[in-house]
Amino acid sequence: MAQNKKESAPEYNDDQKDLIKVATLLQKKGLKEKEAVANRQRVYYFRADMFHELVLEHSKHILDILSKHIKLEKLDSIEDSMELGDIFINNGLLKSFDRVKEEPQKYKYPKKLVQAQFPMKEKGFYAFDIFKPQNKTAYLAIGLAVAVIAIILFPLWPYTVKLWIFSFLFYFSAIMLGLIFVRLLIFLLLFLFGIDFWIFPNMLDDDIAILDSFLPLLYVNRRHDGWTVFFFRMFLLLCLGAYCYNESGLPIPLTQTGELFDEIYEWGKGKMIGNETNAIQYTGKGHESLDDILKMTEQYEQEEEEERQRKEQEELEKKEEEMRENEDL
Incomplete structure (x- = not known):
């Protein structure tokens, strides 16, 4: 431009x-x-x-x-x-x-x-x-910089805040994926009967505003296909009927589906924010979180130093024992 x-x-x-x-x-x-x-x-x-x-x-x-x-x-x-x-x-x-x-x-x-x-x-x-407008570009640049810094410092965020963010993102993604799957499934089922039916027809249109993506609510239209598509729909309908008849006697494992959902949630939580027992608990009193980090660092360095001294002592004792054995020989 x-x-x-x-x-x-x-x-x-x-x-x-x-x-x-x-x-x-x-x-x-x-x-x-x-x-x-x-x-x-x-x-x-x-x-x-x-x-x-x-x-x-x-x-x-x-x-x-x-x-x-x-x-x-x-x-x-x-x-x-x-x-x-x-x-x-x-x-x-x-x-x-x-x-x-x-x-x-x-x-x-x-x-x-x-x-x-x-x-x-x-x-x-x-x-x-x-x-x-130039001010819009400046605001976007500042927002981008703040977002990058916030993401970099994400491991230092309070565990509760990280859990809220993860839960929101997880359930929002699950709802969106579920909605996409349901609308596609309904479309395919009604397609077999010659009907185009979409829930939120503009949902995946990236050329319109976010709010406009959810308008209109429904889209219904009768298809006017040729005989080729008609026979294709009838063939799919017969295949679907045969599949439903074959699967009708099997139990629906809803409990397994719920367990799988919980496992995915726990796996994602562990990957993104870790476990609560290993997280630093922020009490909101000044810089206690930074003090906790420093204490943990000092404790870790002290343990490493003790381990190093222990190994040196073991090596020294081993050498003295070998020298005594050589003197006896």
């Missing part, structure tokens, strides 16, 4: 907000942006052919984003993608650039560009002109 001087954040209208979402989508999907110098400013630009390729590849998603405020009937060809690029330019969110005439070689990604005034073409160089 083009880098501008420090300025207040502009107020974008609804059209521009939707276009910014499209730009973010293209960047996440692999729009390659290179750094260059244009008019003594640093810009991050992309090639038009890469833009068109990604737009056509994700045309359905882009049309869904723009459907509320921007009238764009289709994205089936390069011309349609060029029309989308012109919409970006007309809304002030895209700038066009050209090669420097004095450039000795025609690099695929030149290091120097000059700003131009032309619409979106099939080939060329363009850069998004979207404001990025």
Whole structure:
């Protein structure tokens, strides 16, 4: 994206907000942006052919984003993608650039560009002109540094806090994995009867906000497949019926499942935070935890010194005994 001087954040209208979402989508999907110098400013630009390729590849998603405020009937060809690029330019969110005439070689990604005034073409160089607040980047950098330090010092955290964190992460992961498994199982079962049914259909979509991932709650649609898929579904249904009939007489080991869950929990707790008996107990009184560490270190060094002296004494006694045996001989 083009880098501008420090300025207040502009107020974008609804059209521009939707276009910014499209730009973010293209960047996440692999729009390659290179750094260059244009008019003594640093810009991050992309090639038009890469833009068109990604737009056509994700045309359905882009049309869904723009459907509320921007009238764009289709994205089936390069011309349609060029029309989308012109919409970006007309809304002030895209700038066009050209090669420097004095450039000795025609690099695929030149290091120097000059700003131009032309619409979106099939080939060329363009850069998004979207404001990025610098304070947000600073906050993220500070948060990242604090998180790294906290992770490094994790062994020194109070055992109770570590247990809370581990329990939250463990049960949250178990709930998410269970939800993913259940929604997939229900989808496969109803697929056999020609129905597409999803619980939280946008749950695994990384191009939308976190809260939007849980909206809508359900998605139901009747499939209109050909005879090939129909016979395939009937074959799977017969296989499922035969499997259920074969397994119907066997007991369901729910207790074993619960024991396995508990074993995984205890194993993960031991790997992540260790045992409570070996952990340093923080009482919250000043720096007692540091004193405990120093005492444990001194005790360990003292035990090592005593062990070393004991071994030296044993070796000395062994040598004296060998000398006495030699004198007797």
